[in-house]
Amino acid sequence: MLKGKKILLGVTGSIAAYKAAFLVRLLIKAGADVQVIMTEAAKGFITPLTLATLSRHPVLTSFTNSETGSWNNHVELGLWADAIIIAPATAKTISGFATGYSDDLLTAVYLSARCPVFIAPAMDLDMYRHPSTKNNIDTLAGYGNIFINPGFGELASGLIGDGRLAEPEVILTTLEKHFSVKSTALGKRVLITAGPTVEPLDPVRFISNRSSGKMGYALARAFAYAGAQVTLISGPVDLTIADINLHIIQVETAEQMLTAVQHYFEGSDLIIFAAAVADYTPRYVASQKIKKSMPEMELELKKTADIAGTMGKIKKDHQLVIGFALETENEKENAADKLARKNFDYIVLNSLNDSGAGFAHDTNKISVIDKKLNIQEFSLKSKKEVADDILEIILKKWSES
Incomplete structure (x- = not known):
């Protein structure tokens, strides 16, 4: 179902960012063309080199490439994708999407997108349960974004509860189901x-x-x-x-x-x-x-x-x-x-x-x-x-x- 599909993967600053490497591999094996955008915070958890090697495309992290002087056009990126996946999605990124506060390339691409957007939250239990986070999630769901619910288990803080990033296999299955449905309609x-x-x-x-x-x-x-x-x-x-x-x-x-x-x-x-x-x-x-x-x-x-x-x-x-x-x-x-x-x-x-x-x-x-x-x-x-x-x-x- 994903063969030839253009998938834009947004990786944000969560300890779960390491799972993005597994997700990229699964998407590539399924035949997708994957472009990764990372936030600055995400680079502290996994290197752009790792995701660039796996995706076979340079990872984008800012509006401009300082070495070449080229511009990463957020509008073109938003229109290029058949689907956008934000995994992991932190509370900060979800807030930016919900309010339209565009202070990085990933949020600007999201605001320019016309394709389905899948958001997989990853954060600690209290952050996930906080009313402001819940309101932001409800707002984005109301806009038509598709949420992939986090898993239950031990979190980085040691707390037990919801907040674990959904496993890469679950994210892949959700995306495949979407495209299989689309072919019928x-x-x-x-x-x-x-x-x-x-x-x-x-x-x-x-x-x-x-x-x-x-x-x-x-x-x-x-x-x-x-x-x-x-x-x-x-x-x-x-x-x-x-x-x-x-x-x-x-x-x-x-x-x-x-x-x-x-x-x-x-x-x-x-x-x-x-x-x-x-x-x-x-x-x-x-x-x-x-x-x-x-x-x-x-x-x-x-x-x-x-x-x-x-x-x-x-x-x-x-x-x-x-x-x-x-x-x-x-x-x-x-x-x-x-x-x-x-x-x-x-x-x-x-x-x-x-x-x-x-x-x-x-x-x-x-x-x-x-x-x-x-x-x-x-x-x-x-x-x-x-x-x-x-x-x-x-x-x-x-x-x-």
Whole structure:
């Protein structure tokens, strides 16, 4: 899976840096082209000569080469790589990535990268457990970076716990799995809706809901990283995402979302309706701000278009459609009914009765129901992990067809 892949390995200042030599050997044996970037601190634990010999490329440690006067172009390096691995990743480097504080070549390359980034932390137990480290890791995971969890065992301090750099074989397997998944999704066209819609009352007020868009954006990131060409139609959210395989269309109202979906639907292999579309919109929209002049105000509403139901009627046999159902009672019965009515292939059920699920959370707990009413239930996970679970279901379906 790694033959011919361009892998950039970032090595930072941890006692575990010696494991980078073993990782480079494994990557080379797997057929990868490996370029190593070291921080200054890393040079105190393993020499650049060792990693240069094993990788068959000069190791880069700074923006310029003082001997030749040449410039190590961080933008070109970031665009060159098919994947970046940071192993070991110290608390300092993770903090720099999370905040965008670019004081070395490695961080500048990371900020320029458009490929998947795998981060393998290595630090002492208390550093790993510290809230600032956890916040930085959560931030980077939210950006779509892939964390390879540290191992449990004796640490350099003598403490026992999490913080050991994952073994090189584990890192290699994680990378191979990523590229094996990517081959299945490569060339597939995926359409995803995300976030709320806003239905205006007047120039300053609107009707909406509590959807944050996090689930839809996590799905867009997962499928884009897997190699699919993703079109994300997004309502107003406070989220950002960037990927070479991703095209984002911003909309506000249910009507605008319907128009955008209709434009891209026919050319899509997979459609995921993750947006929380408003069920009703004001019948009349005031052209000027409504004044607070009356003790009461009646608001007349009309139904919005049923986007998922409308598109379900014209779905072709080769297309897969996934819908979402957020329920508060009779969850599975209501989800199964919606699955049939809207001609979905799968429906993702989450319940507001489950702590940590639903709108605004960074986590979700789902059940996935297919047309034959088979149910796969998943535990509470981060929305990134939930997106990966849904991705795996679709990749399996594609591989069988």
